[in-house]
Amino acid sequence: MNALIRAALVGAVIGIGEAALAQVVDDDILVFLAMLAMPLPAGMLLTLWGRLPWWWLISILGPGFIVMGFIAAPVRPAEIAGMGGWGSLVAFVGIGAAGYLLAGATALPLSKGTRLATIGTVLVLGIAVVLGDRPLSALVAAQTMAREHVPVIATDQPDYRLDSVNEEEGILFLHYERRRDGLEVAVTVQAPYGLTAGQAACGLGVRGACEEVAPGIWGDHVDLGSTMVTVRGNALVEVTGELATKDDLLPVLRNMRPMNAWELAWLALKDSSYDQGMILAE
Numbered sequence: 001m002n003a004l005i006r007a008a009l010v011g012a013v014i015g016i017g018e019a020a021l022a023q024v025v026d027d028d029i030l031v032f033l034a035m036l037a038m039p040l041p042a043g044m045l046l047t048l049w050g051r052l053p054w055w056w057l058i059s060i061l062g063p064g065f066i067v068m069g070f071i072a073a074p075v076r077p078a079e080i081a082g083m084g085g086w087g088s089l090v091a092f093v094g095i096g097a098a099g100y101l102l103a104g105a106t107a108l109p110l111s112k113g114t115r116l117a118t119i120g121t122v123l124v125l126g127i128a129v130v131l132g133d134r135p136l137s138a139l140v141a142a143q144t145m146a147r148e149h150v151p152v153i154a155t156d157q158p159d160y161r162l163d164s165v166n167e168e169e170g171i172l173f174l175h176y177e178r179r180r181d182g183l184e185v186a187v188t189v190q191a192p193y194g195l196t197a198g199q200a201a202c203g204l205g206v207r208g209a210c211e212e213v214a215p216g217i218w219g220d221h222v223d224l225g226s227t228m229v230t231v232r233g234n235a236l237v238e239v240t241g242e243l244a245t246k247d248d249l250l251p252v253l254r255n256m257r258p259m260n261a262w263e264l265a266w267l268a269l270k271d272s273s274y275d276q277g278m279i280l281a282e
Contacts, residue, residue: 007058058104
């Protein structure tokens with residue numbers, strides 16, 4: 001068991017190195033190649049220094065399992081790196097530690113029970129992460145928005161479930177579905193760049209009359225496909241739905257509030273758990 005802990009620590013140290021390189025990779029091909037090549041020689045030195053039995057085999061298997069972890073992860077390594085801060089570090093360290101723990105459980109002279117329990121635990125945790133792709137994506141997206149100094153604005157109304165969360169080039173995309181009838185509502189959150197809600201709404205080409213439909217909320221009066229825009233702090237929020245009317249969207253927009261990364265991830269986890277429960281029930 002002591003050797004397993006040392007193997008996991010080797011993977012954690014390699015994960016820290018990968019996280020540090022990921023913060024400066026950008027388009028530098030040399031840094032990218034260093035990220036690919038570093039785990040093998042670093043693993044050999046660390047496993048030898050840690051006096052692990054079968055160190056050479058663990059140092060070969062460990063990087064292989066780490067690569068498999070990144071391939072299986074629901075979030076790309078570039079997106080993990082884009083989180084920055086503690087979120088990115090924890091993700092890289094977790095994958096590194098899990099990779100070398102699995103390598104240690106495979107190569108070390110362990111009892112059958114310890115070997116199977118370790119491998120089973122790592123695999124179960126890995127499957128749980130893969131199946132929980134929605135909360136992980138939410139966490140990554142929220143952390144990325146925080147780096148852009150744009151707050152996450154979302155709603156946790158019981159009538160709506162959060163169907164998907166994505167971030168692209170500093171814009172947060174939230175997709176909701178109303179539980180009772182399946183009405184789809186799309187929300188985008190981005191920096192206002194000095195624009196007021198009215199300027200942004202009219203500049204976005206809102207269909208119908210571009211006017212203030214409620215205090216601080218601009219939009220239109222079309223029968224279907226309504227769009228509403230407002231500014232919340234340093235965030236420009238747009239809510240729209242192809243089959244939605246003003247009366248559908250106003251309650252959604254009025255109940256939107258700032259959330260931190262963990263709140264958004266928890267909301268995504270609750271709604272994804274609800275979906276999985278419905279699928280099992282069917």
